[in-house]
Amino acid sequence: MQRIIDFILELDKLKAVTRKTRPLNQDRFENSAEHSWQIALLAASLAPYAQAGIDLDRVIGMLLVHDIGEIDTGDTMVYVEEGLAERKAAEHAAVKRIFGLLPAEQGAHFLALWEEFEQGETAEARFANAADRAMPVLLNLANQGQSWKENGIVYERVVKRIRPQIEAGCPALWTYLDARLADEQRKGWFGTR
């Protein structure tokens, strides 16, 4: 029991890992713990648009654990492509440490979910990745492109970075976002070069 308690208290640190997106109508940055909760519910809500036969419970499990490595590494905006391989290796080491706090069987269960998400090869992992990519976009579409403007992210860079994963994981969601993004581009809700 003590190992489980140590693990869950270690997870508390994810509440201090901040992202670049701000919750709607709040000045602060969102943290990776509340983000993980929201995308788990996004994936569950998108059930009607998931591939037939997909295991949504495994999708939710992946989304709940996918950012835990950031406890050691911090969050990096998805548009930062430099050093990606090194960051992923560091996150992998981090989750091995953190899941290693747990009894072996539970730790292995969470690590398998984390690795499945990162590999992105199963239908469940693709769907989970689509939800993860889409959520900050949805927030930006609701707050006039806040994190794109603050970080100088242009329209083309958004589309290039998020389209492949969202389209592969949840085509209907990409169709929706594609139209919304084009509309917002006309409004100027993106960074400038």
Place this chain on the structure above:
Amino acid sequence: MQRIIDFILELDKLKAVTRKTRPLNQDRFENSAEHSWQIALLAASLAPYAQAGIDLDRVIGMLLVHDIGEIDTGDTMVYVEEGLAERKAAEHAAVKRIFGLLPAEQGAHFLALWEEFEQGETAEARFANAADRAMPVLLNLANQGQSWKENGIVYERVVKRIRPQIEAGCPALWTYLDARLADEQRKGWFGTR
């Protein structure tokens, strides 16, 4: 698709609902969104101590949605027993409104999870309630009784309020907490009358 998006953006408001507990080593109060994430993982981690045959995925689903009504009502500390029936009725109305943003089938799915949690009659609901009750206790045991001291909650009141649900839902967790709480009482990590 637009109804799902409207729902997930409405959920963003739970990131602004604050509780009485502070995340470890942070001055701010924790919010109900990050709390929901953490207890979902607490329940998943406690799998070895769950009743045989329990559906942990449904437990996780309940925990992800159980606080959503607070978007309209705010959070009230578990030790405030006055007005409990009215608060629960208000939360029920709130989740009907919020889940009603979704397509009917998805909304009904989440509402059923919320109601199962509140009724607390299935093994899954009892386990979920135990995780929900235990988490702020675990944080208080790790931060010298912060929310108990700040709100004048004495040892006997903690035990009286949390024991029935934790013991019913996860007896091994209560055995662990019972010993820890008695130890912390000797250290004075509780409020005074």
